Amino acid sequence: MRYSNYIGIFAGLLMIVAAVFPWISITSIDAVVTGFGSEKVTRFGMPVLMNLFMIGLTTIFFLVPKLWAKRANPFAAAINFSWALRNLLLLSTCRNGECPKTTIWLYVYFAASLILLVMSVLPDMKVIEKGKE
Known part of the structure; x- marks a missing residue:
């Protein structure tokens, strides 16, 4: 595919942008979790940290x-x-009888990672046959 490299890089940037916005909100403790963590809930950590490294590598x-x-x-x-x-x-999994409210940014983040995967298997490569110039 001709523009697969550019679409893949754009999908990686979209993942980073989606990580800044809220992904879930937990109403019982009034916490909002983004890709870079939460101020109140520490059990999630920074879920996007591994993705940042892999996005840099794929770029x-x-x-x-x-x-x-x-x-x-x-x-x-x-x-x-x-x-x-x-x-x-x-x-997005329910815990202790309470389901977190997910936002669209969690799904944008996941869809962008799928697009990045698809674009990585469709590189624009020139094939040179031996004997032909």
Whole structure:
């Protein structure tokens, strides 16, 4: 795909933007959790920290025009997607009889990680056949 590198980088940036906004709110303790944590609830930590590292790695792989980078990118993007899936399941799960109220930004974050994964397996590579010039 011609623009897969740019779409993948944009999806990574969209993940970072979505991490700044609130993902869930827990009404019993009046807490709001974003991708960078919460002031009141510490059991979630900083769920997006691993994604920041993997987004940086995939961005480098998108920008490097080498074959090894295009082959390593789906591996890094799959780890990024699995961590986003983990965050989606961990944060939206009901606990102790109370379900948190999820916002659209949690789903935007997850959809962007899926787009990044798909774009990592569709690199724009030039194929040069031997014997033809």
